Amino acid sequence: MxxxxxxxxxxxxxxxxxxxxxxxxxxxxxxPVPTVWLSSRAGLACLSCGATGSEMYCDNCGRRRSVGRDHAELDLSGAAAVTDRGRRRPRNEDAVAIARYDGGLVSVVCDGVSTSSRSDAASHGAVEAGLAALLDALTTGVDPAEATTLGAHAAAKAARAAAGPDESDTPPSCTYVSGVVTADAVTVGWIGDSRAYWLGAEPACLTIDDSIAGQLAAGRPAPATVEADPTSRALIRWLGADSEDAEPQVVTVRPGGEGRLLLCSDGLHHYLSDPAELTAAATGSPIEAARHLTAVALDGGGHDNIAVAVLSFPTSSSVASVAVSSFAVGGGSTA
Structure with missing residues (x-):
């Protein structure tokens, strides 16, 4: 038997x-574990008349909804996410998603570019499309690095599609970072200045900001078309209808011990960017770590929206008896 x-x-x-x-x-x-996930678009109340719904515009009064919630969080076994509007922004333009599938954990973080119109629409569209494409690829056996690229391409397409006919000057735009945690590796991909950190022994920032300052600090040349101010945080790559480069940079690392993958928007790393300090601050369970890091950003001034995702490493290679869950929730970068 x-x-x-x-x-x-x-x-x-x-x-x-x-x-x-x-x-x-x-x-x-x-x-096979079903890839079911929830979005913070559902059930949002219109700030004008109070009617709830999931569409971009209120069915009752016609006003545009804020796509993201002022504050939202999810505690999922092995992973957690928190997002907050911050103290100075009128709406939350960040989006974050986490999911669990049969091979591990997945997360996507997008940061709406505040100088663009309706950047919350771009960030949420990119998060939802990126996560869906990542999960679809991973659950059909695609290598995490290739799946990461496919997810970024889907996110870029969704961000471009968010633009309306009258938004050619400043179409909805966002940055993008994703992470895949399996039993033996961590794979991240990014476009823009949202970051991925390895928290554990030998902590490190796994991404290089797609900004002038980020490129120059990493020893890379700045694009010839822009003035190479070594202190400028202006983005040189992003997702949106006005983006010319949507190919993600992809990195895979194989940690030698336990730790965590942190994905975040600049609403956090503006205040706390040192990998060792982030590791020291990310204590407790994943949701406790995500809440504490969000509080650090708020206590530091909360000048921007905040999105934080914390994923545990290693993850079990067999989670067939655990239902997949995921969550998309609604900072803003400057271009």
């Missing part, structure tokens, strides 16, 4: 599937 490695033998030797998790006891194959 075959037995499930997690739940033991079936009640009857004739049973071919585990009654608890559905594993095929003949082939040993686990049941």
């Amino acid at each position: 075959r037995a499930c490695p997690e739940h033991g033998p079936p009640p009857s030797p004739e049973h071919r599937f585990c009654e608890v998790c559905g594993r095929n006891l003949v082939t040993g194959a686990a049941v």
Whole structure:
């Protein structure tokens, strides 16, 4: 009689599937985990009339909704996310998503470019499309690095699609960073200045800002078309209808021990950017770490929207009995 490695033998030797998790006891194959996720677009109240809904414009009064919530958070086993409007912005233009799939954990963070119109529409569209494409690729066996590229391409397409016919001068735009955590590796991809950090032994920033200052600090030449001010944080790459380069930079690392992957918008790393200090601050469970890092940014002044995602490493390679969950929630960069 075959037995499930997690739940033991079936009640009857004739049973071919585990009654608890559905594993095929003949082939040993686990049941595919559905990629179901929730978005903060749903149930948002119109600030003008109070009616709730999920569309960009209120069905009752016609006013445009704020796409993101002022504050939202999710506690998912092994991962957590928090976003906050901050103290000075009129709306939250950041978006963050986290998900769990059969092979590990996934997250996407987008930061709306505050100088563009409706940047919250770009960031949420990019997060939702990026996460969906990442999960679709990963659950069909695509390598995390290739899946990361596919996710960024889908996000770029969604950000371009957010532009309206009268927004050619300042179309909705955002930055993008994604992370995939598996049992033995961490893969990140980015466009813009949202960052990924490894928190643990030998902490490090895994991304290089797509800004003039970021490129020059990393020893890379600034584009010849812009003035190379070494202190300028102006973006040289982003997602949107006016973006000329939507190809992500992708990095894969294989940590030698336990730790965490942190993805964040500049609403956090403006105040706390040192990898060792971030590691020291990200204590407790993932949700406790995400809440504390958000509080650090708010206590520092909260000049921008904040988005933080914390993913544990390593992750179990077998989570077939755990339902997949994810969450998209609604800072702003300057171009």
